[in-house]
Amino acid sequence: MKKLKAPLYEALIRFRRNDPVSFHVPGHKNGAVWGDVVNNTFRELLSIDVTELDGLDDLHSPTGVIAEAQSLTAKFYKVKSSYFLVNGTTVGNLAMILATFNPGDRVIVQRNSHKSIMNALFLAKVKPVFVAPIYDSDIEGYSGVSFANIKKAIEKYPDCKGIVITNPNYYGLSVKLTSMIEYAHKYKISVLVDEAHGAHFSLGNPFPTSAILQGADIVVHSAHKTLPAMTMGSYLHFNSKLINEDKIKFFLSALQSSSPSYPIMASLDLARYYLEELSEVGYQNIISNHLEFISQLHEIPQLKIVESKMKESVTDPLKVIIQAKSKTSGYDLKKILEIVDIHPELADSRNVLLVLPLAELKNREIIIKKIRMAVSNLPIGEVGKEKLTVTYDPISEVNLTYEEMERYPKRIVNLKESIGRIVADDIIPYPPGIPLLMRGEIIKQSHINIITNLIKQGATFQGNEYTIQNKLTVFQL
Amino acid sequence: MKKLKAPLYEALIRFRRNDPVSFHVPGHKNGAVWGDVVNNTFRELLSIDVTELDGLDDLHSPTGVIAEAQSLTAKFYKVKSSYFLVNGTTVGNLAMILATFNPGDRVIVQRNSHKSIMNALFLAKVKPVFVAPIYDSDIEGYSGVSFANIKKAIEKYPDCKGIVITNPNYYGLSVKLTSMIEYAHKYKISVLVDEAHGAHFSLGNPFPTSAILQGADIVVHSAHKTLPAMTMGSYLHFNSKLINEDKIKFFLSALQSSSPSYPIMASLDLARYYLEELSEVGYQNIISNHLEFISQLHEIPQLKIVESKMKESVTDPLKVIIQAKSKTSGYDLKKILEIVDIHPELADSRNVLLVLPLAELKNREIIIKKIRMAVSNLPIGEVGKEKLTVTYDPISEVNLTYEEMERYPKRIVNLKESIGRIVADDIIPYPPGIPLLMRGEIIKQSHINIITNLIKQGATFQGNEYTIQNKLTVFQL
Numbered sequence: 001m002k003k004l005k006a007p008l009y010e011a012l013i014r015f016r017r018n019d020p021v022s023f024h025v026p027g028h029k030n031g032a033v034w035g036d037v038v039n040n041t042f043r044e045l046l047s048i049d050v051t052e053l054d055g056l057d058d059l060h061s062p063t064g065v066i067a068e069a070q071s072l073t074a075k076f077y078k079v080k081s082s083y084f085l086v087n088g089t090t091v092g093n094l095a096m097i098l099a100t101f102n103p104g105d106r107v108i109v110q111r112n113s114h115k116s117i118m119n120a121l122f123l124a125k126v127k128p129v130f131v132a133p134i135y136d137s138d139i140e141g142y143s144g145v146s147f148a149n150i151k152k153a154i155e156k157y158p159d160c161k162g163i164v165i166t167n168p169n170y171y172g173l174s175v176k177l178t179s180m181i182e183y184a185h186k187y188k189i190s191v192l193v194d195e196a197h198g199a200h201f202s203l204g205n206p207f208p209t210s211a212i213l214q215g216a217d218i219v220v221h222s223a224h225k226t227l228p229a230m231t232m233g234s235y236l237h238f239n240s241k242l243i244n245e246d247k248i249k250f251f252l253s254a255l256q257s258s259s260p261s262y263p264i265m266a267s268l269d270l271a272r273y274y275l276e277e278l279s280e281v282g283y284q285n286i287i288s289n290h291l292e293f294i295s296q297l298h299e300i301p302q303l304k305i306v307e308s309k310m311k312e313s314v315t316d317p318l319k320v321i322i323q324a325k326s327k328t329s330g331y332d333l334k335k336i337l338e339i340v341d342i343h344p345e346l347a348d349s350r351n352v353l354l355v356l357p358l359a360e361l362k363n364r365e366i367i368i369k370k371i372r373m374a375v376s377n378l379p380i381g382e383v384g385k386e387k388l389t390v391t392y393d394p395i396s397e398v399n400l401t402y403e404e405m406e407r408y409p410k411r412i413v414n415l416k417e418s419i420g421r422i423v424a425d426d427i428i429p430y431p432p433g434i435p436l437l438m439r440g441e442i443i444k445q446s447h448i449n450i451i452t453n454l455i456k457q458g459a460t461f462q463g464n465e466y467t468i469q470n471k472l473t474v475f476q477l
Numbered sequence: 478m479k480k481l482k483a484p485l486y487e488a489l490i491r492f493r494r495n496d497p498v499s500f501h502v503p504g505h506k507n508g509a510v511w512g513d514v515v516n517n518t519f520r521e522l523l524s525i526d527v528t529e530l531d532g533l534d535d536l537h538s539p540t541g542v543i544a545e546a547q548s549l550t551a552k553f554y555k556v557k558s559s560y561f562l563v564n565g566t567t568v569g570n571l572a573m574i575l576a577t578f579n580p581g582d583r584v585i586v587q588r589n590s591h592k593s594i595m596n597a598l599f600l601a602k603v604k605p606v607f608v609a610p611i612y613d614s615d616i617e618g619y620s621g622v623s624f625a626n627i628k629k630a631i632e633k634y635p636d637c638k639g640i641v642i643t644n645p646n647y648y649g650l651s652v653k654l655t656s657m658i659e660y661a662h663k664y665k666i667s668v669l670v671d672e673a674h675g676a677h678f679s680l681g682n683p684f685p686t687s688a689i690l691q692g693a694d695i696v697v698h699s700a701h702k703t704l705p706a707m708t709m710g711s712y713l714h715f716n717s718k719l720i721n722e723d724k725i726k727f728f729l730s731a732l733q734s735s736s737p738s739y740p741i742m743a744s745l746d747l748a749r750y751y752l753e754e755l756s757e758v759g760y761q762n763i764i765s766n767h768l769e770f771i772s773q774l775h776e777i778p779q780l781k782i783v784e785s786k787m788k789e790s791v792t793d794p795l796k797v798i799i800q801a802k803s804k805t806s807g808y809d810l811k812k813i814l815e816i817v818d819i820h821p822e823l824a825d826s827r828n829v830l831l832v833l834p835l836a837e838l839k840n841r842e843i844i845i846k847k848i849r850m851a852v853s854n855l856p857i858g859e860v861g862k863e864k865l866t867v868t869y870d871p872i873s874e875v876n877l878t879y880e881e882m883e884r885y886p887k888r889i890v891n892l893k894e895s896i897g898r899i900v901a902d903d904i905i906p907y908p909p910g911i912p913l914l915m916r917g918e919i920i921k922q923s924h925i926n927i928i929t930n931l932i933k934q935g936a937t938f939q940g941n942e943y944t945i946q947n948k949l950t951v952f953q954l
Binding site for chain 1: 481486490495496497498499500501502503504505506509510511515517518519520521522523524525526527528530531563564565566567568571591592593596599600699700701702703704705706707708709730731732733734735736737738739740741744747748751815818819820821822823831832833834835836839840844847
């Protein structure tokens with residue numbers, strides 16, 4: 001590797017070189033206050049867990065090494081400006097929605113968005129219009145939204161101010177956004193993209209195309225998800241002609257700690273450096289290594305590797321979905337792997353998701369051996385029952401404002417009585433974990449049919465114990 | 478020390494013992510992805526920078542080791558519940574204000590509150606009434622608010638829903654709140670306290686009394702400021718009969734990363750353990766050690782140790798204010814100390830603030846020698862000119878709602894023309910850094926007199942270049 005070029009990290013390392021005496025916060029005093037019990041774990045890192053000292057700049061008003069580190073990031077990602085986030089993609093999603101929209105604005109939102117998007121809509125008091133994602137029958141799950149449905153939504157709500165997209169999804173499925181973004185921009189509609197799982201997409205082929213290169217106004221990346229940044233380290237990339245950047249700065253500053261973590265910021269500086277290095281020296285060895293790993297997985301008779309064949313989507317090569325070739329559920333398969341200290345990202349009723357490193361897998365042969373061993377007792381044959389599929393309204397609106405929802409009392413009614421009323425809770429059948437009804441939506445006969453069916457098939461409903469008792473909470477208008 | 482009892486930290490250490498293989502986020506894969514260049518600093522800590530794996534609980538819905546760690550914290554602080562914050566006291570301040578008040582509610586607020594309080598008032602769209610703090614002529618700065626002024630404010634605005642207090646101030650000055658809180662509770666008025674600098678007050682004498690023991694509804698602590706937690710680690714303590722705790726939970730969940738940092742959470746668990754140990758084995762050695770350090774500082778002829786003599790306030794023994802016995806400003810004194818790698822917390826035109834550790838100071842003799850050396854060339858004699866003092870309206874209201882402030886255009890007018898108009902920016906003379914006018918307040922002749930005087934004496938105005946040109950930005954109604 002060539003000489004390290006990570007201005008913030010380097011400034012921290014220079015700072016600690018002179019054995020500085022701390023009469024400032026944080027209270028661990030460069031780690032000195034801790035006893036030896038915990039020092040082994042924390043010691044080294046605490047020496048750079050400092051505060052806004054001379055020469056170390058200020059995240060909330062950067063002019064020095066943080067400004068430089070952010071500007072190297074913007075240059076790498078080819079955007080107008082990049083912001084280091086120390087409160088995760090959550091704060092990026094909150095800031096982009098609060099900065100872009102005014103209360104009462106109509107906003108088109110992908111239904112299978114992250115909870116932080118839903119919270120942001122509520123805090124911004126906008127009027128969301130939800131658009132359902134495409135069902136992928138290979139993955140047995142939902143991926144992105146189609147341009148056709150977004151276009152329909154814009155035609156139905158020509159006053160809409162923006163579109164909020166989550167792409168790729170958790171399983172690494174990424175849909176093309178170029179036409180949608182071009183179409184939206186023609187009508188001065190902003191496109192905000194939660195690309196949490198795609199911070200490495202800017203490397204290019206064979207990774208899916210980043211929303212940045214497709215013209216999105218704002219893109220948020222969890223640098224901690226696929227790049228080697230510390231947890232809570234994310235980037236917000238600003239590249240818009242429609243949105244007021246000062247408002248982004250205000251909300252990022254208001255919603256993030258006034259004492260941001262230097263280790264997290266330094267890890268963001270280093271993660272950009274790591275990515276830039278890869279883009280220069282190449283990453284073909286990583287891709288080949290992963291392909292070999294996947295072919296070794298293919299050879300394990302008890303496992304099936306699931307791949308999407310949809311033409312609308314590209315799959316991130318860092319995501320591998322496996323299933324048991326038996327009735328064994330995804331949950332059980334995950335537990336079996338954990339016994340041999342192999343820790344997957346997540347499981348659903350069918351799938352187990354593995355997130356591969358953006359590096360060659362170390363000890364690959366040992367890992368394969370462990371997986372083989374773990375699953376060796378699983379039967380091979382009859383697969384589990386079909387996953388429950390749910391039909392979503394392609395376009396659906398909330399019928400009360402968030403202010404009204406806060407004001408109206410709620411009551412519990414039987415499913416039959418609920419038709420035509422407005423639901424007061426998000427009704428999220430699990431699987432697939434995507435809201436069938438969002439609070440504020442009108443309950444229709446078709447929803448009741450789906451709920452009745454799901455209950456019969458044994459589905460659960462996240463955070464809503466009434467639903468399986470054939471009841472729903474509605475607003476009393 | 479007795480056996481470590483820090484359930485979250487211990488669970489993390491147990492987890493990494495088996496050399497787990499990570500197919501999950503974060504992307505650094507327990508640190509393995511990093512090259513050796515940066516590994517020395519990050520390696521050990523990254524092994525516990527994990528995600529919500531089996532057995533490691535979930536901050537946003539805790540039932541295991543995080544719940545246990547939080548409940549040990551609540552028990553130590555003697556509150557109903559304690560919440561671990563990974564986005565600093567900032568998010569605690571935002572959540573307590575957003576959860577307690579509705580838009581349009583009238584709220585009494587200490588004028589010298591932290592920026593995060595001001596941002597929270599704006600986000601919550603409340604109607605603030607500002608109450609000025611007491612001037613301390615020894616420190617030449619402002620401390621807390623008096624009960625008398627708060628009482629006057631409640632009498633003037635009997636419809637007010639709550640009081641927001643910042644205590645102690647940055648310099649460690651803490652005023653008694655007991656009578657104020659008792660009085661407020663009689664009228665069902667909630668009292669929210671930003672006690673960022675007082676996480677260690679619960680140790681008891683000689684530290685000031687924590688607002689928790691004085692009956693406050695919610696108290697927020699920066700565990701990273703005086704306890705040995707990592708930066709961004711804070712606690713929110715809930716102890717209210719008036720406030721809906723579910724709303725606190727909602728806002729903390731909505732405003733904090735859905736991937737909270739395990740190292741920060743573990744450091745909060747350990748900080749509570751550290752404090753609990755101190756309260757059991759005693760901390761008299763720390764206090765004596767600090768007193769000896771201070772008496773050694775007293776012996777340095779070029780320095781003066783400044784102490785408040787006000788009966789209304791108690792000073793935190795971890796805070797030491799020094800001045801040069803010469804015209805040398807606080808800013809210059811700080812720079813002189815930094816040359817010998819002694820890093821103070823902050824400086825103003827007169828004072829330099831040192832924050833002592835909640836532990837015996839290591840290498841005290843060397844530190845004293847370094848300070849002696851650094852200041853040896855400073856003259857002794859004539860002190861600098863008096864600090865500028867500013868008179869604040871004891872009680873002052875904003876005359877536009879935050880919604881209106883967002884809507885109305887602004888324009889720049891001469892000071893003379895501005896009287897009777899509503900100011901559109903916070904006018905913050907520096908020193909003392911406390912707003913003379915808050916945006917939304919009416920400009921009076923007395924403000925203009927003070928501003929004219931301040932400009933003559935060479936004051937600056939934070940973030941407002943117009944003021945020194947005898948101009949103010951006002952709303953055009």
